Amino acid sequence: MHNLPILSLTLLLPAIGAVFIMFLPKDKVKFIRWTAALVTFLSLLLSLLVFIFYDRSTGGMQFIERITWIPDLGVSYALGIDGISLPMLLLTNLIGFSAVYASWHIKEQAKEFFSLLLLLITGVMGTFVTTDLFIFFLFYEVVVIPIYILVIMWGSSKRVTKEYAGMKLTIYLLIGSAFLLLGIISLYVKAYLLTGKPSTDLMFLSSLDYDLSFQIFVFALMTLGFGTLLSMFPFHSWSPDGYAGAPTAVSMIHAGVLKKIGGYGLIRIGLFILPAGAQVIAPVIAVLAICNVLYAALICISQKDLKYIVGYSSVSHMGYVLIGIAALNLISINGAVMMMFGHGVMAALFFALIGNLYEKSHTRNIDDFGGLAHQMPRLATGFMIAGLASLGLPGMVNFIGEFTIFVGAFSEYRVLTVLAVSGVIFTALYILRTLGAVLFGPRQEKWDHLQDLKGVEMVPLVILGAAIILGGFFPFTIMDLINQGATELLAHINLLNIGGI
């Protein structure tokens, strides 16, 4: 089992699928779809195997693969997985698999669509499974181009045009990654100057002693880069417009996992390599995080377009992740990773359902709807699960993340955390208003022609809904892993101060 390059297989299967689809004749839409479904299914299966066979008694990086790639630069194709990246890997594949089914009805240029989608999935996954900074950045850049094409070709125009949305999304992410690149290069050069050894290995980079001002400088760059990706206030404005313009599958992947690369990068790269810099910048992040939580939650209350509601809501929820990271203790970081997982499955489910509804009704305005639970009980159930998860109801995986973050952050930032907790009221307000306006109330005859979810349309609901509820009822299955990974990470940088003690 362990001789098999299981991570490489998981990672490259969608890419292989993408290449394979490129060679298929473009009128074989059915065959294309099933190919995409098959490779993402296999990837999901493999990541589940990794999840099951990851040895929790030893912890650390497992399933390691390493091939020297550019020896002169010290770059290796190095893969490995630990307690922090494993939930992210699982998340990517849960969403990737669901995203294929959420795009089942795409007929125009299906060939291009599915191969770009699969490429996107590989790109996102790559950032989570690598232990090499260069490879990380490479995969990160890989995702930008498919996203741009997917949005401007298959997106939809409402408040803003899809071209505007796609351009904004892309430019924003490129600017973010420019800061990141600057930070990575400085880090690489500095490490080379300190040791005389060129290397982009994360563990190596983390074992060095950088002076404080350098740490602050590079961590600030990373905060800008990763923060933009995580839609940190005031660099969030790409997010609602981008999700609104993007096709369903891209919204799912983008809000579900791509965005989480920001939070993951801040922990895995920023905090891991530059702990002293992180400690200086953290209070700034914490304050911006509260802006995220409250500002975006309030905006949600005034929104009418379902995608904008979920878009701003994801900005709001990322505030929780950010304050979890900023509190810099074991509990808060555990919570932040858990929250990323929880928000990922929840947001993906929301976008899948909204996409489905939009495809059938051609509107996303909540005022147009009402009483849909009469015609579409399954869709309504899905919306309820996603909505209740979003407002942090216990029994849903998101609650675990929120609660843990609150406990961890509370020992560090009293007032800010109280403000963050008050976000749960506003979230409940806009979520319940939305659910009420769309699903409940008198039956409207104009929607009698809408068909409820059936067949393959059920896949996103079943997969993501199950992840939300199982994670909520058995949080230890994921949290024990995260805790192990976070403990090791913090022990490595001597920052293992536990919240509340």
Add this chain to the structure above:
Amino acid sequence: MFEWVLQHAWLIALIPFLAFAFIGLFLYRWPKVSAGISLFSIGIGLIMSLILLKGMANLGVSPDYEAAVSWLRMPGLTIEMGILVDGLSIVMLFIVTFIAFLVQLYSLGYMKGDPGFASYYAYQSIFAAAMLGLVLANNFGQMYVFWELVGLASYLLIGFWFGKDSARDAAKKAFITNRVGDFGFLLGILFVQIIFGTLNFGELTGEVASYTNTGGLLIVTLLLLAGPVGKSAQFPLHVWLPDAMEGPTPVSALIHAATMVAAGVYLIARAFFIFSSTSEAMQVIAFIGGFTALFAAVIALTQYDIKRILAYSTLSQLGYMVMAMGIGAMTAGMFHLTTHAFFKALLFLGAGSVIYALHHEQDIRKMGGLVHKMPITTWTFVIGALALAGIPPLAGFWSKDEILLSAYAGGYTGLYILGSLVAFFTAFYMFRLIFTAFFGEKTENHLHDGHERHEVHESPWVMTMPLLILAFMSIFAGFIGAPVTGNIFGHYIHYHGEVHHEPEIMVVVLSTILALAGIFLAWLFYGKKVLSQESLKQRLGWIYNVVFNKFYIDEIYAWLIRTFVDGSARIMFWIDIHIINRLVDLSAELTGGAGSKLRYTENGQVQTYAYYMIGGIIIISAAVLLAGLGIMQ
């Protein structure tokens, strides 16, 4: 047997939960099977609770069994899922399973033919499961988890007839109002975790006792208190409960008697070690409770909707219980919760029986003379009302007296007078309802949906049997806590030793006289009609209108939310579009603009490029020179 049940008490909560999952996933197409599974699962819980009660009686003392598994664990934060079985939880387990069982039985008739029959039973199951999980909780974390699930279940059941806008809005209102309370509750739990490092009730008891920072303790307690204020619908978060009657009537019975609102009072009792740790917090609790008791009773005097009158009565009685907690009479508060569960469930199910017979007519002015058509419903309802009014020797008399006695003996004269006044109002509004709806003359022959009055008849046995059982309990349940039987209740449920007040004859007599006076006055107004309610209304003028409109509190809240929350939402959105987004677009335009200007520099003429080159060389040389100078210094 008792030992086994004690150790497996978690099954009481788990089995209804499994019933919910099975109905929701597989059985929803078979309504009758779903109802059967649901009743069966709560029935097991009832039997297990009875075994626990019996075992406790045999034992002679309250058991203290605790077991738990860790659910969320990391260094510095552990949430367990556990069971804490003692006198307090055993009594609550019995109340919840008993009322839930009867309500589900009754619903077989009431909900017959409803298209959502199966999901109704699924929701009933999760409601019971969540409440039972809450009752068994051995720590604040678990308490919060089930607390919120109780809220979810009530949201689903209040909004059960989601096709009605009013039901949808009531469900939403209930959830959001509770969220406001839970915000404080959650903060309180965070404080507890940070200060004491544990959420376990047993461990906290010791920690709190040795904690000396009373200021900190007061803040924590008041934050925690926000939870019960929301859940048990105390002023100022009471607004959701009267609207919650939008749900099917059996659901109202469940919410008002055993689940949901009882959770708040139960939490105070369960965590009494922390609520009673500062006298200031206790005063706040007592005041909130007392105020709510009076405030709601006054509103109940003016309402015409049968369920609304009962809803305000629940508010008022909950105020009584909370007040009892605040004056330190935890035993009396829990005792009143117990007796109230029986007669309030009875009253709501009785009201449901009337509403069912009258095809969803709820205005008492349109009823009248029901005693001839529905004798069982009428007489059981009268028993419930007498119990609620506190007429000896019915259940409510003993528990209400216990509270009044505690207030009187504890030196809370103000609250004692207030409590007695509320008792008078209670008797009046209940018999106002009874004389109007059940006796008196029929007012109209046509019901609002076109059915004829002569079609009205008594409800089927699945509905009347629960009424009879509850009526029996409403008469006799009070004796378990009565001084005449040695207050068995207080023997098992108490905080820091049993409390014995010598029965004060003056208190007993006075409260009975007040209750009888209330009934008599109601008879003068609505039975005999020698006094005119219309002239009284006119004489009260605007005061009547303010009370009738519930002091306009709902309107004030709606206005506050519209103005401040929605208003700032729009302002924030404006800022986002016109400032933040504008800046982003502006920077893009700047880049674009700069590009279109700068492109004229690339004109393809060698001379121009030569100028740039020379200029560049000069600047770089100057920079190098300056830098060199700087180093030499």
